[in-house]
Amino acid sequence: MPGGRPRVASALPDEVVEDILARLPVKSLLRFRCVSRSWRDAIGSPAFHRLHSNKRAGCRDRTLFVRPSGHRQPFYAWQYSNGGAVEQIMGALFCLTDGNVFPLTKSCRGLVLLRSYEYDTHYIWNPATREIMTLPDRTPFQMAGRNPRPPLSYGLGYCSMTNQYKVVRLYHIAEPANSTVCEVLTLDKSAYWRPAATKPPLCRPTRSYNKHGAVFCNGNLHFIGDQEGGAITTFNVTHETFGSLVPPPELNRYELTELDGCLCAYPSRSFCRPGETYCIWFLTDERWKKLCCIDWGTMPEPERELLRTNWFAPLGIYHNESDKAKKVMFGTGSCKVFVMDPNNGVPEIMFSLEGMHRDDIFPTMGLFEESLAPVGRTSEDIIKSSPSMRVWWPVLSRLPARMVGRLNQVCREWRAMIKEESFINEHLQINNLNKSPQVMFTDGKPEMFKSMEKFINTSDVPPLIDVGSRVVCSKPCHGLIAGSFTSYDFVCNPVTDYYKAIPLDKDRRELRGSSLHEDIAWRAAHCTEDAMFAGRFGLGYDEEIGMHLLVRLAYMERNLATKTYKLECKVRYINDLFWERVEPPPKPVANMPPQYANGKIYWIVDAELEQMPSALEILVLDVITRKFEVLQGPPCIGDNNKCMSILELQQVLCVAISHHTTGIMEIWAMVYSGSWSVKYNIELKRFSPEYSTKLTTPLAVDARDGRILLSTGRSLGYYDPKTAELEIIYRLGGHVEGKNLQKTFA
Template identity: 40%
Template sequence: MEPSEATTAEENQDATPLPKEMLNEILARLPAKSVGRSRCVSPEWAALLSSAHFVDLHARRANRSDCPRLLLAPVGSLYDDYIYSWQPGGQVEKLMPDDFAAKGLLAPVTKPCHGLVLIRCTDYGGYFVCNPSTGAVLPLPDSENPLKMIWRRSSFHGEVELPYFHEVSYGLGYCSMTKQHKVVLVLDTPAYWRPAAQESPLCYVNEEKPAVFLNGHLHYLCRDAEIITFNTSSETFGSLLPPTGFENASPVLTELDSCLCFCYGEPDSDDPYHVFLLKDYMEGRWDKLCCIDRIAWPETERMLLRSLCISPLGMYHSGDGQRKIMFGTGSCKVFAVDIDSNTPEILFTPDGTIIGSCEDDYTLPLCVFEEYLGPVGRTLEEMIFSSLTTKAWSDILKWMSARSVSELSLVCREWRAMIMTDRFIQSHVIHANLNKNPRIMIVVDARFGHYMNMKDFFDAGAPALYANLVCNAQPCHGLNVGSCGPWDFVCNPVMGYCQHIESVDDDVPLFAGRIGLGYDSEINKHVLCKLRYVKEQQWRSVDPPPRPIADMPPTYVSGKIYWMVEPNLGPISLRCEIVAFNVATDEFEVLQGPPCSHDNGRISILQLQGALCVACSDKSMNVLDIWMMKDIDTWLMEYHIELNEFLPEYLSENTTPLLVDPKDGRILLNTGLSLGYYDPKMLGLETIYTAGMPEHDARFWPIICDESLLCPLGPS
C-alpha cells in the first residue's frame, strides 16, 4: 500500500461520523432513485432511508416549488417506449419504460397526490397508480377489464356489444388519518369495489375529467359543471357550484397555487380563457384570477400554442418576481402566461428533443410529478390473500371443478374476488387436474363456444360433423386452440369460453398447422404462435421456422410447441423431422424424429403422458406405431397397434391417438367418425361411438379438456 493511501485510510477511520440529523438532511435532498441506491450501502442506511420519517422528510426537501418537474407521456415521431421527464432549463430525460400497458396510449390524469400519479391507458387499456420517481406501477383491479365491460358476442358476424358503465370517473386521493392513498371510483351502478360510507349522489361524471385532490377532498366535475366532492377520511359526499357567470365552454378543473381552480374557454380558438380560484372553500367563493386574451398574443405564439387541449399545470414566480401560470397542451407543448401582462412565453416544445414532433390530441400527455420514496400500494392479490381465512378457502376450492368454483363465486364478494385472481386461477388449473380422469368433450359449434360432454353428445344421437374445422385435441394449461375456415380461436371448453383471433386476411385456406398454443411458466402466460405468409401488425414477429410446416395440428410439451416438417417442401431427410419453438426465447430449432418415413404413411405429432410422441402409420400393414422421445433425438417405440382386425372403421391413415387412460393404460383412438379404446395388453379395441358414413369428408372433433377458469382474452 502506498504511504498516501495508508494515511488516507487512517484519517477516514479517525473521522467523526456525521450526526444522524445532518445525514438525514443531506440525503433528503437527493432524487428518489439516488436514495434507492443509497439503501444498498448498509443495513443501517437501508433502515434509515426506508423509515416513514425519512420518506416524509424527503418529500418536503426534494421537491422545489420554484422548479417543477414534468412527466411527459407523448407518442412523438421518435417514440421509443419510454415516459420522459423535463424541468425548465433542463434537457428531456428518459424516466421509465411505458410497457406496463397492454394497449392504447398513456395519459397522466392527475397531479401528484403525495408523490403518486394516476395514469389512464386510452382505448380501454386500464388505469395504473404510478410513482414516476421509482418507476413502480400498480394496475387497478379492473385494468384488464376496464369500465366493467361485459363482452358478449351478439352474432358470429355481428358487432360485439359493450354494456358497461357510461358514467364513470376515477380519482386518486390521500387520507391523512390512515396515511394511505385511496383510489375512488364514481359510477352510475354498483360494482365490486368497496362501497363508500355514503352512497354517491346522482351525478353525471365523465371519464375524460378525473377527480382533483385538494385539502382532503376529491373533486369531480360533472357534465352540468356542478362539482361533487368526496371526503377521503369520512368517505362522505358534498357539492360545490361553479363560478358565477360560467359559460359551458370546455371547463377544466385542476389545482393551482394550493387552491381549487376552475377554467373555461375553447382551447382551439382565440376566445378568452378564464381562470378562477376557490379562495373561500367553506363559503364556496370563487375569485377570478385572470382572463387570458389570446387575440392580443403575437401571431407566431398564438398559432403555435393552439391546441385541442389546454390545462394549467402550476403557478410560479419568475426571476423578476412576476406571477406566471404554466400551461400544457395536447401536443406536449408547455408555455407560461404572465398574469398581469397577459404575455405568453414558450417554455418547451418536443421538436428537436429525443421525443420528436407530436400530434395534437384531446388528452393532455403531461403532468407535474414529485420526488417520492413511498410504495404504490399492494396489489389486489396481496390484499385478498393477506387473510388466513381466504388462504384456507383457496386451498379447498382449488381442487374443485371449474363449474363448481364458478358457481361458488356467487357466495360472497370475498370469494368472488379470490376466485378471479390470477393466483387462484393458476393454482386451480394445476390442482383440479391432478390424478383425475381426462375429461373429453365434443366440439358442437366452434363459432359460439358450444361444447358437450362426451356422454351427453352420445345420448343426443345427432352428431355435429365438420369438414372445415381443425381443433388441437390436447389442452395446454387449461386452454385449447383451433381453426375453423379462415379464422382461429382459443377456447376453454369446460367454461364455454371461445375467443376468435382476428386476422388481416380472411381468404387464407384452412391449414391445420398455422397456429400453436404454448405456455411460458416463467411469466405464467400462454403464448400463441401463428404462422403466416403476410405480416400482421397486432402480432409480434419472430424469425420464421427453418423448415416448412406440415398440414397437421402442432402439440405443446414442456415449454415448446412442436410441428412436423413437410417432407415434400424441405430438404431431403432419411427420417422425419420436427420443428420446435421455445416459447420463452422465441426461437425455432429442428429435431430429428423417430426412424419413420413419410412414404409409409401419415405421421402425426402429439403429447401422451406428458411426453412428446409421434404416431407413424404403415398403410400397407394397417399398423400404427407410437414413438416417445426420451431425450433429444432419442426415441423409443412405446406402442405397436395392429388395426387389421378392426377394419373398416379403423384405418391407420386416419387414426389418431388422443390419450392414455391413467388407470388402465388403454389408448383412446379417434378416426373422426369412430372413437374407441385400444387395450395394448389384450390387443382388443372397444368402440364407444361411431357416426356412420357422412358426406363431404366431415368428421366430429373430440377434445381433451382441463378443468380451468382461464379466459385470457376477456370474458366470452
C-alpha cells in the same frame, strides 16, 4: 495529536441522522438504503416517509415527467428548477401494456395514476422511486358483458387522517336500474374494490375520451358530469361522502385541474379560433373567479401556431424567483411546455423534447413532487397475508373448475383470490394430476362445449360438424384451448365458458349482426377457403410473464407446381390488441394443427412445397424468444403409403405415423437432444374398418392406467398397450349421417 492515539468521532444520535436523511432527495435515499440494515429499515418505514414528506412540504420544486406520443415509448424526467438534463425514468417495455399509456391524474403526494387507453388498464406509479403497480380488476363486476361499456371515471386521493391512498372509480349503469356505482380500492390494504361508505347520487361521469380522471383537491375528488354544463360530483376521500359543485357559468365543455392548491376549470377544447378567449377559472371561498384569459386573436400568428396542438392543458404555477412573478405552465400533445404571464398572455417555450415531431390527443406529461410513498403491495401479496385466505387458498384450488367459477360470486375476497394468476396455475396443476382426460364435444361456437359424459347411454346428440368441414381444436394449454374454422380463430375455456373470437379480417372488428353467432355465420359465408389451413393458428404459454401467446401464420403465396410460397407470421399476447410481425418460419407449414409442449410450439414441415424434400422435419417456435428453428423428425422407414400427425402426450412431443399397408400406427416420442424412439405400436388392423389407419388419431394418454384415447371422428375408444385391447367409450349412432365429432379436453 502527535504520538497520541487517534480520536474516534462519536456517533450522531439516531434522531439527528434521521433528520438529516429526511432533508435529502429521493434519489440519494434510494442509494443510502445500501449503507446498513438500520438505514434501510429507517428509510423504508412509514414514519420516515411522513417525515420526509413533511420536510419537503414547503418546497416548490417539481419535476416534469413526459412520455412521447405513440406505442412503447419510455418516460423521461426533467428538473426544470435547475435546468438539468433529461433523464429516462421508465423504459418502454417496463411492466406496461402496448399502446398509449398516459397520466390520468396529477401527482397526489408523489403518486400518479396512469392509464393504458387500448386495454383500459390502470397503474399506480411513483416517478421518484420508479415503482409501479397494476391495479386489479380492470372491468368492474357489474359492468362485465355490457355493450356498449358504461362511462367510467377513476381518481386517486389521499386520506390525511389514516395516511392512506385511495383509488376511486365512479360509473353509471342505465339498465336494469338507472344507478351510479362508486367503488374504492385502498392501496396496500385491500386486494379488491369495495363500495363507498355512502351511496353516490345519480350522475353520469364524463367519457371525455377517457383522457382525464377525477381531480383531487383539498381532500375531495371532483368528477365531471357527462352533459353540457354538467355539475361536478365531489367525493370526500376521508369520510367517503358525496357533494356537488356548479361549474363556472361561461364554460360548457370543460376540464378540471389543481393549481397551487385551488380547484381550477378550463376549456376542454385544445385550441381556440381567433377572437375566442381561453379562460382559466379557480375556486376560492366557494366562488369561481378568473385566474387568467388568453386572447388568441391578439397573439401573433407564429406564437399562435406553436400552441396549435391536439392536447393543451395547464400543468401548474411557475414561480419565477428572479422577478417574483407567477406564471401558468402549459403542456401540449407535442411534448412542449410553455409558460404564460397572466398579465400579457405571451407564451414562452420552457421545454421541448428533442426529436419529438408527433402530436397526441392524450396527456403526454405532468408534474410530480419527490416522495418515498410506496405504490403498495400487489393484490396477491395482500391476499396471501390474510390468515383466512391462506386457509381457503388450498381448499378452493382443489375443487373442480366449474364449482370454483360459481364460488367466484360468494364474496369479493374469494373473487379476488380466484382471479389471481398464481391461483389459476396452482388449480390447473392440482386438478390435472393423475386424472383421466375430460373429453368435450364442440362445433367451435361459443357455449357449445359439452362434456362427453352427458351423451353416454342417452339418445341426445352432441354438437357435431359436417364431414369435410374445417374445424380445428387444440389440446389445453394452461387451461385455454385454441381453435379455428373458416372465418374465425378463437381461444376459449370450455369449463368457464370464456370465449374470445379473433376474426381474420383485422379491419372489421365490429359484429356483423346482433350476436357473435350471427357474426360467425356472416364471416363463414364471406370468407375464402384459401384462408383456412389447419396450421394457421397456434397457442403457447410464456412462463416468464405468465401469459398465453397467440401465433398466426398466413400463406400470402402458395404454388405447388413451382414449389414457391410466401409465409407471414404474427404473434401477440392474448390480452393485447395489436399483432406483432416476427420473422416467418424458414420452412413451409403443413396443413396440420400445431402442438404446444414445454414452452415451444411445433408444426410439421410441408414436404410438398420443399424443393428437395428429405426426411420428416418439424418447425419449432420458442414462445419466449419468438424464434423458429428446424428439428429433424423421426425416421420414416418403409412404404410411402402412410399418414402423419404431430401431438403432445403427457407433456412430451410425439409424432404418430400410420402405415396403411401393415395397419400399424407407430407413436414416436422425442427424447433428449432431439432424438426419437418408438413409444407405442398400435395394431389397428384388428379393429378395422371402424378404427382404420386412415381415420384413427391418438388424442391423449390416461394418466391413471396408461391407456391411449383414440378417435375416428365418429367413435372414441381407449387402447391398452399392455393387453392390445380396445374399449369403445362412445360411438355416434347410424341415424346421424354426414356428421363427425370434434373433440377437445377440459
